[in-house]
Amino acid sequence: MTKRSRRASKLTRAEYEEIYNFYYVRKGLGCGAIGKEIGVSKSSVFRNFNKYGFQVRSNSEGSKLSNQKWSDEEIATIHQHCHIKNKMTFEEIAEVHGISPAQFSARCAELGLQVRSQAEAMTCFWEKRESEIREMYEYYLDGAKISKEIASELGCSTSQVYRCFKHFEYQMKSPKGSNLTDKDKFQIVELYSDERAPREIEENLGISSSTVRKVLKEIGVELRPLDEAVNLALARGRDKTRNSINANIKLDFFEQMTPELAWFLGAVCSDGSIGSNYGLNKTTSSFSLASIDKDFVEKLGALVGLSPSKSIQSTSSKQIWTLRCSNKHFVSHLEGLGVCNNKSSTVTIPEAIRPELMRHFIRGYFEGDGCVCVNLNGRVRFSLSSKSRRLIMSVAKELYEQAGIGIQSKRRSLSCVNLLNCPYLTVYVVKEKSDLIMYKIETSALSMIEKLYRYLYEDVDEANRMNRKFNKFEKALGGL
Known part of the structure; x- marks a missing residue:
């Protein structure tokens, strides 16, 4: 709560009644003007007047009352003396006479009084600062200050500085x-x-x-x-x-298939993307990988020599951590390993991953698009989803053949896409939106989830796993 809000909340009904009678009724001030007088916000005054049943004016009534404070003769006098003779701006007039710039402009228009155009107003503004500008110009000629420094001191842009010099017909130095x-x-x-x-x-x-x-x-x-x-x-x-994000990239990381590279590729197939930006003179290749898990992104970045950057998700206040680069060699390595552009519905397990490294790829993909949790019935549930039917079917096959993870009972779902008598985990079709089809595998069989935990994380170093999902697994299974 701000200081003004606290001040408004401390005032009693009797105090607000006194403020209403004196300022609002007797003096005819609006809620904004009253707020300035008593040190609270306009909305607090208005809200409390309504709260205590005090009748407030409509907008049209308020405008009419405000206009009655200033006669036509007073507006004409202010216009002639302040606006024309002394070349004051509407904001300066508002500070001296207490009439808002918008109200003064509207009253001048009603009376047919001509006001300065924006260009004329700008000219007046610079003329009033002529002595200051002249001093700056002398610094400019002597080379003591460059135009950028002068612009900073005058509170304007560099181009405005040159326009101002030109207005006063000052001779400018020729560029080098x-x-x-x-x-x-x-x-x-x-x-x-x-x-x-x-x-x-x-x-x-x-x-x-x-x-x-x-x-x-x-x-x-x-x-x-x-x-x-x-x-x-x-x-x-x-x-x-140099401070380039490409300066420390480790391209030799891609030269040999390792457990770390298989894990990295799994994460890329889940949360990463590659693409090409076509310009008039050149084509730029780009890579990006984003996650809300900073620990996960930092570990992946350490493998390839990239540092994560932070942003805010547009649909919520969650922080997003991103790895990105525009290095054509980096992207070509990923393409050579089977990662393709616009991969969401076509991605599959890269052929370069040997069977003994498959669990590391699946771990990376699970940490991006998988979930393990305990439902309301106290049962542990594992799920993994993808837009690519081919990839999810391949993962179900590898889990069965390498870890013995498969179906435990007769299939009853009409949305499954498995072949008849297929022993793999059931692959479901899930329509999350009218135009979005997802494929998912899941299981709540405790024996299968225990096998999955050991298959993904047994003898895996902490540097090559997402701690958040690893800890969820351990908590759900009671610290196996």
Whole structure:
């Protein structure tokens, strides 16, 4: 509760009655003006007046009463003296005379009094600050301050600073690249021949990198390819100042199939995606993986050299942790291992995963799209869902063949898609929305869930599992 809310809650009915009679009835003030007088919000005044049964004016009645405070002659006087002669803004008039900017503007319109246009108002604003601007201009000419610093002190943009200088017909300095001498051009070519990048030349000479490229093109110097330029910069140690999310990627992680890579691929097939962004000049490959579990995302990121970033889910206040990069080699490795674009309904278990590593892939997929919980009857229930029928059927098959996890009783559901006499866990079709079809496997058989727990987590290091779901398993099964 804010200080103003606490202040409003402390006032009694008798005090509000006194405020109502004195300020609202006698002086004709509105709820907002009363709130300023007694130190509470407008809504608190209005709410408490209604609470205690005090009659309040309608909006039209309030506007009419407010207009009666100021006669036409008073409005005309304020307009002539303040707005025209002293060039005051509506906000400044409001502070001096207590009439709102909107009300003053409306009354001027009723009386046919001409007010300044936005451009004229801006001109008046700068003219009143002419002495201050003149002082800033002298700093600008001497080189003591650049336009960006002047804009910060004046509380405006850099372009407004230049427009203001132009308004007062101040002579502006020519940009460094607008009148280059032969010596400047020679230095540009010399530095570029010394394997310096345009941005490094900009730092040394104060000539923008775009002008550097333009000069080199005019002279006929062929620019280096991007990959060659990057390698030269890295060789000189320029990476020390880089803050790129691609700088620490571990591409060698994908060279050999390991339990860690199988777990990572399971998580990618569940919560990750890859794609391509097509621009006019180039195509950018991208990767992202998101989860509400920070521990899970940090562990996956440590495997590939990515750090998670934080955002807020649009549909709730939950924090989302994301791994992302735009590295074509990273994406091509994933594509080579069987991860495809727009994978939701077509994803399947990558062929590169050997049978002995299958449980690590399934663990990664379960930690993304699976659930284990205790229902209202005290029974433990496991479930795993996917848009891909092919993947969920493959997982059910692997669970049966590798861990003996299968159906325990006769199938009765009409929504199952298993073949007749199929021993795998039942795969159900679930329509969550009219246009969304999901496939799910689940079981509440305690013996199957115990097998599943051991299959997924036996001899698995803490660095290669999601602690939250592992702890749920242990709690549900009584710490097996």
